[in-house]
Amino acid sequence: MMAMKVEHDLHKRRFSRNMGVGLVLAGFVCIIFGLTVVKVRQLGAIQAFDHVLRPELMPDQTRGGGN
Amino acid sequence: MTDVTVNEQETEAQFGDYFALLKPRVMSLVVFTAFVGLMVAPVQVHPMIGFCAILFIAVGAGASGALNMWWDADIDAVMKRTARRPIPAGKVTGPEALAIGLALSGFSVVMLALATNLAAAGLLAFTIFFYAVVYSMWLKRSTPQNIVIGGAAGAFPPLIGWVAATGSVSVEAVLMFALIFMWTPPHFWALALFLKKDYDTAGVPMLTVTHGRRVTRQHILAYTLALAPLAVWLGFTPIGGPVYLTVAVLANAWFILGAVRIWRRDETMAESDRYRIEKAFFQFSLLYLFLHFLALLADAVLRALGAL
Numbered sequence: 001m002m003a004m005k006v007e008h009d010l011h012k013r014r015f016s017r018n019m020g021v022g023l024v025l026a027g028f029v030c031i032i033f034g035l036t037v038v039k040v041r042q043l044g045a046i047q048a049f050d051h052v053l054r055p056e057l058m059p060d061q062t063r064g065g066g067n
Numbered sequence: 068m069t070d071v072t073v074n075e076q077e078t079e080a081q082f083g084d085y086f087a088l089l090k091p092r093v094m095s096l097v098v099f100t101a102f103v104g105l106m107v108a109p110v111q112v113h114p115m116i117g118f119c120a121i122l123f124i125a126v127g128a129g130a131s132g133a134l135n136m137w138w139d140a141d142i143d144a145v146m147k148r149t150a151r152r153p154i155p156a157g158k159v160t161g162p163e164a165l166a167i168g169l170a171l172s173g174f175s176v177v178m179l180a181l182a183t184n185l186a187a188a189g190l191l192a193f194t195i196f197f198y199a200v201v202y203s204m205w206l207k208r209s210t211p212q213n214i215v216i217g218g219a220a221g222a223f224p225p226l227i228g229w230v231a232a233t234g235s236v237s238v239e240a241v242l243m244f245a246l247i248f249m250w251t252p253p254h255f256w257a258l259a260l261f262l263k264k265d266y267d268t269a270g271v272p273m274l275t276v277t278h279g280r281r282v283t284r285q286h287i288l289a290y291t292l293a294l295a296p297l298a299v300w301l302g303f304t305p306i307g308g309p310v311y312l313t314v315a316v317l318a319n320a321w322f323i324l325g326a327v328r329i330w331r332r333d334e335t336m337a338e339s340d341r342y343r344i345e346k347a348f349f350q351f352s353l354l355y356l357f358l359h360f361l362a363l364l365a366d367a368v369l370r371a372l373g374a375l
Contacts, residue, residue, distance in 0.1 A: 016081050035182055
């Protein structure tokens with residue numbers, strides 16, 4: 001069986017279509033990223049305990065009461 | 068047969084042909100009115116979220132356009148105005164248009180829900196359903212009131228923009244809807260008056276075909292007279308202002324004058340000057356809608372600057 005050439009005519013004819021779809025997908029990725037950044041920022045400060053004790057997350061009555 | 072020969076065609080559909088399925092010109096009106104609906108809303112929206120909302124509303128409108136082209140390919144093929152659309156031109160197949168329409172419909176509704184809220188997404192879904200099923204599949208070919216009811220689909224974008232910002236419907240949003248809804252019939256009937264042959268050959272029951280041109284002229288006047296108070300009323304709501312009120316009064320006076328002139332003419336008069344008045348009325352109707360929404364935007368900007 002003959003191997004399909006890389007530069008088959010089909011590739012040329014579909015170049016603009018493939019390029020368009022590629023650009024649309026790339027644009028979509030950027031939009032979703034931007035939207036995510038905005039949405040997460042609107043949630044306000046988000047933090048939790050991760051290996052280190054964060055005093056600002058401690059409830060009021062325990063603040064300053066540790067050893 | 069190899070996998071390559073399957074796709075050997077005389078003309079390969081290009082990206083632009085798929086884009087044309089989304090009716091870019093209709094989309095530009097949708098983008099503009101949805102943008103105004105979003106901007107005049109009393110709730111401030113982050114620019115990125117606003118941009119996404121408009122984008123997904125536009126994609127939804129495009130999706131309904133693709134579904135309409137899939138369903139109406141037979142009509143489009145016989146009408147001069149639409150014969151060069153991608154499906155009748157043989158560039159895109161019907162099933163392809165259907166697939167794109169359905170995929171983009173689902174995509175736009177889900178994305179609008181994620182970007183803004185469920186109410187806006189629900190309205191967008193309803194709009195697509197209304198345009199593709201209620202208008203295209205059901206009413207367009209069965210009643211001369213097709214334009215009136217189909218006009219509702221085109222009237223939803225500013226309402227969706229408003230709901231995307233505020234999360235609820237209010238009188239201002241409903242009046243923006245009413246403005247486009249009542250504007251659509253005189254706009255399209257004026258077009259039908261001088262494009263009569265097209266709709267005749269396609270067998271679409273336009274009012275001009277079913278009830279005659281005299282009745283169409285009366286209907287244009289009736290709808291224009293009903294439109295004017297609604298347009299002016301919008302000026303007295305919180306989103307109205309001096310710019311809008313001035314534009315609304317002047318544009319509606321001019322629009323009514325045009326409708327009266329159309330109403331007073333008969334076919335011999337119209338044919339003698341090749342539908343000059345009807346064509347002028349149609350062209351002004353495009354400007355009419357644009358000016359109203361532009362004025363709403365101008366008043367919103369003036370309010371934001373503290374000038375009002």
